[in-house]
Amino acid sequence: MQDHSTANRAPRRAPLLAATAVGALFAFSVPSMAEELVIALGSNIATLDPTNAQIVGVDVSLMAHLYSSLTRRDGNGELVGDLATGWEALDDHTWRFTLREGVTFPGGEPLDAEVVKWNIERIRNPETNSRNRAWFTAVETIEVVSPTELKIVTAQPYPALPAQLTMVFFLQPDWVATHNPAVETYGTGAYDLVEFVPGQSATLTADAGFYGDAPAFDTLRYRIVPEPAARVAGIETGELDFAIDIPLEDLERLNGRDGITSDWVASTRTVSLRLNATVEPFASNVDLRRALNYAIDKEAIVEYLLDGKAAVANCQLLSPAYFGYNTELAPYPYDPDRAREMIAASGIGTTPIELQVPMGRYFMASEVAQVLAGQLEEVGLNVQIREYDFATWVQPFSQGEMGPMSMIGQSWPTLDAGGLLTLYTSGNRSGYYMNPEFDAAIAEANSTTDTEARLAAYRKATQIMCDAPPAVFLFHQPLTYATSAKVRWTPRGDDWLLVSDFTPAD
Numbered sequence: 289m290q291d292h293s294t295a296n297r298a299p300r301r302a303p304l305l306a307a308t309a310v311g312a313l314f315a316f317s318v319p320s321m322a323e324e325l326v327i328a329l330g331s332n333i334a335t336l337d338p339t340n341a342q343i344v345g346v347d348v349s350l351m352a353h354l355y356s357s358l359t360r361r362d363g364n365g366e367l368v369g370d371l372a373t374g375w376e377a378l379d380d381h382t383w384r385f386t387l388r389e390g391v392t393f394p395g396g397e398p399l400d401a402e403v404v405k406w407n408i409e410r411i412r413n414p415e416t417n418s419r420n421r422a423w424f425t426a427v428e429t430i431e432v433v434s435p436t437e438l439k440i441v442t443a444q445p446y447p448a449l450p451a452q453l454t455m456v457f458f459l460q461p462d463w464v465a466t467h468n469p470a471v472e473t474y475g476t477g478a479y480d481l482v483e484f485v486p487g488q489s490a491t492l493t494a495d496a497g498f499y500g501d502a503p504a505f506d507t508l509r510y511r512i513v514p515e516p517a518a519r520v521a522g523i524e525t526g527e528l529d530f531a532i533d534i535p536l537e538d539l540e541r542l543n544g545r546d547g548i549t550s551d552w553v554a555s556t557r558t559v560s561l562r563l564n565a566t567v568e569p570f571a572s573n574v575d576l577r578r579a580l581n582y583a584i585d586k587e588a589i590v591e592y593l594l595d596g597k598a599a600v601a602n603c604q605l606l607s608p609a610y611f612g613y614n615t616e617l618a619p620y621p622y623d624p625d626r627a628r629e630m631i632a633a634s635g636i637g638t639t640p641i642e643l644q645v646p647m648g649r650y651f652m653a654s655e656v657a658q659v660l661a662g663q664l665e666e667v668g669l670n671v672q673i674r675e676y677d678f679a680t681w682v683q684p685f686s687q688g689e690m691g692p693m694s695m696i697g698q699s700w701p702t703l704d705a706g707g708l709l710t711l712y713t714s715g716n717r718s719g720y721y722m723n724p725e726f727d728a729a730i731a732e733a734n735s736t737t738d739t740e741a742r743l744a745a746y747r748k749a750t751q752i753m754c755d756a757p758p759a760v761f762l763f764h765q766p767l768t769y770a771t772s773a774k775v776r777w778t779p780r781g782d783d784w785l786l787v788s789d790f791t792p793a794d
Contacts, residue, residue, distance in 0.1 A: 323792060325505040325775060327785055328513040328522060328531035330648040331678035332487050337469040338457035339411055339418045343649075343682075344701055344783035345532075348455055350510060352786060353492055355457030355475035356399060358385055359450050361701065363778045363789050365609075367451055370500075371399065371458070380445045380737050381428075387436040391476055391499050393460045399476050400435040407458045408440075419686060422716065423452050426734070445737040451702035478503050478787070488512055503787045514648035514677070523548060523770045530777060530790070533651050534768040536595050547773025547793070552597050555767040555781035556609045557699040559650060560601070561643075561660055561760035564692050564720045569636050571722075574756045579630035581620035581760050583667045588622075589659055590763050593652065597768070601761040603754035605698060605708055609781075612705025612733070612746035617754050619761065628667040638670045644694035645673060646681040651765050657695055660760075688717035697765050699783060705746040706734055712758060721758040 329346055338355055341347035352360065358372040369375075374386045391399040408430055411418045426446045431439040440449065463474045473481045478500060479492035492508040511528065513519045520538050522528030524546075534542070534550055542550040561584070563570045563577050570577055586600045601607075603617040645657040654675065661671040671693075684690065700707035712721045713730055726749055733745035754761075771777050778789045 323505045324507040324509060324529075325787060325790055326509045326511060326527065326529045328519045328528045329510050329785075330512075330514055330519075330533055332512055333484075333490060333510070334679055334682070335470050336473055336481070336484065338459065339407075339416060339420065339469070341455070341457075342419055342686075344455070344699070345785055348701075349783075349785040350490060351457045352477070352784070353479040353508060354473050354477040354481055355459070356391065356477060357455070357457050358387075358404065358453040360454050361451075361782065361784065363780055365703070365780070365782065367454070371404070375450050377447075377737070378439070381442050383440045383442075383446075383449055384433075385438055385440070387438075388499060389436055393463070393476055394474060395460075395463075397460050397462065398435065399458055399460075401432045401438040402435070403458055403461065404438060405430040405432055406461045408456065410459075410464075411456070420455070422710070423456075444735050446734070447737050447742075448702045448704040448706055451704060452707065454701055479508055504791055505787055508787050520770070523550075523772055526772050526774070529772045529775045530769065530785075532767055532769045532785075534770045535652075536597065536768065538770075539768055542770050548770060549776070550768070550770035551779070552766045552768040553779040553781045554599070554607075555699070555765050555783070556607050556703065557697045557765040557767075557781075557783065558601050558605045558607055559656070559695065559697040559762045559765050560605065561762060562690070562694045562696045562720065563757070563759055564690055564694075565758045566720050566722055567692060569634070569639070569641070570692060573634050575630050576634040576636065577757050578620070579627045579634070579667070580664065581757055582623040582630070583627035583669075584660060584663050584760050584762070585622040586619055586762055589656065593655060593659060594763065594766060597766040598763040600763055603757075603761050604750045605753070605759070605761065606705055606750065607699075607764045610700075610703050610705050610708070612709075612743060612750075614747050614750040616747065617750060624663070624667050631668045636669070640670045640672050641693060642691045643671050643673050644681060644691050645675045646678040646695065647675050649678040650695060650697040651768065653695055656762075660695070686718050688720075690718070690720060696759075701782060701784075703782070705749070706730070706742075709746070709749055709753075710734075712753070719758075723752060723756060723758075726752045726756075 331346055334347055338351045341351050356371040359367055360370045362368050371387055372385045373388055376384055378384055410416050411420050412424045426442040426444050428443045429441045459469055460474055478498045480495050482493050483491040490510045494503050494506050516535050519531035523531055539550045542548045565571055590598045590600055600619050603619055604614055606613045645653050657673055661673050664671045709730055712719045713727050714722050729745050729749035733742045767781050774793055776791050776793055
């Protein structure tokens with residue numbers, strides 16, 4: 289295993305992305321490589337700053353190649369070490385992490401326990417305005433025991449902390465003081481960023497001095513390809529090696545053609561029609577929110593629109609892959625007559641309601657939205673569809689500025705109910721849900737490490753959400769994919785797009 293030090297590597301330069309008025313780009317030339325892997329992304333890379341990266345299948349997957357994290361999930365979904373060689377709970381409130389020795393940044397600066405502490409404190413600092421600050425509200429102190437050991441002490445039990453740290457990547461403090469990590473990189477990952485063109489691509493080359501196993505591909509290129517038809521064409525021509533969200537009608541046609549593999553796998557993402565329960569007409573009318581759940585024929589969407597390659601969500605945001613999944617819940621039955629009566633009683637009338645649809649991120653978003661709008665109009669609502677580029681939609685959404693209704697697909701990499709459900713607690717800007725009983729149930733789950741007590745609290749929380757829904761619970765999104773004849777992919781349904789899951793074809 290190689291050590292990430294200046295003895296075995298030249299200092300890496302940090303490419304700066306600067307889009308000028310004439311569209312000029314500063315980037316380095318990319319050397320010819322023996323093996324290149326080209327992955328299509330359906331939506332834009334929003335930031336290069338790991339402090340604000342949240343989208344696992346886009347920004348976070350990119351960060352995982354450029355920076356180190358304490359832990360990561362392997363292709364089997366198991367939590368394994370990256371920078372951390374081990375971790376343990378010393379008690380209900382204290383986690384101890386042991387770090388690799390000798391890991392350094394490009395200029396030779398050590399990535400040690402002090403740097404890990406600084407990065408977590410940076411996220412926790414309100415002045416940083418990190419989107420990820422909520423992940424660490426439970427943290428009280430971070431104690432550096434030695435360069436290779438630190439303790440994280442929490443105010444309440446945080447059993448999912450090691451899993452949450454898969455999404456936390458480490459910057460060099462002195463470098464941050466004189467650079468902008470939103471457009472520059474300086475990390476300790478398996479790859480270096482050599483070119484970043486916003487809205488188009490990011491090109492990475494393997495770092496020979498990486499401390500872990502060498503990746504199978506010398507060059508990794510992410511290309512932004514929002515249109516499904518363009519992704520299919522790219523796979524067919526060999527311009528792309530991997531793409532997800534392949535239209536269902538193309539799966540069978542592509543599979544086996546010229547060595548292409550196309551298929552689908554169940555994902556951990558649940559698609560819902562998010563209702564803004566903090567503004568009218570939904571804030572004060574729980575029955576109206578229930579009515580929308582009765583109005584949508586979830587089974588028909590899965591069977592006819594998704595060709596059976598999905599499962600109806602059982603009145604919750606969690607899929608069966610999650611700790612805390614409630615096996616006792618069942619979907620709202622399709623009952624348009626009841627929905628029509630409840631909507632008429634709500635007094636909403638024919639007031640137009642905008643249905644926001646972020647494009648390029650969720651499978652068949654436009655087609656699903658058309659069905660939703662049609663079924664809601666059948667029961668008396670006046671729905672107006674408005675499609676958004678995902679990057680344009682997600683910024684106001686994360687700031688609490690979502691409209692009355694929006695399609696959304698959500699998952700959480702910890703595969704723990706606490707991560708996903710905490711997003712809906714009061715005070716969360718993107719929660720759009722104010723329910724004290726739900727908040728209390730989540731607080732109860734987060735106050736113990738007892739497995740049965742946590743499961744009971746999550747059952748209570750999911751039952752509350754089902755009875756007073758902040759969304760129309762739709763289905764667990766299928767992940768359709770295709771690979772070129774050049775590569776093979778080990779399927780995983782948790783959104784990570786990592787080079788470690790790919791191998792060159794024989």
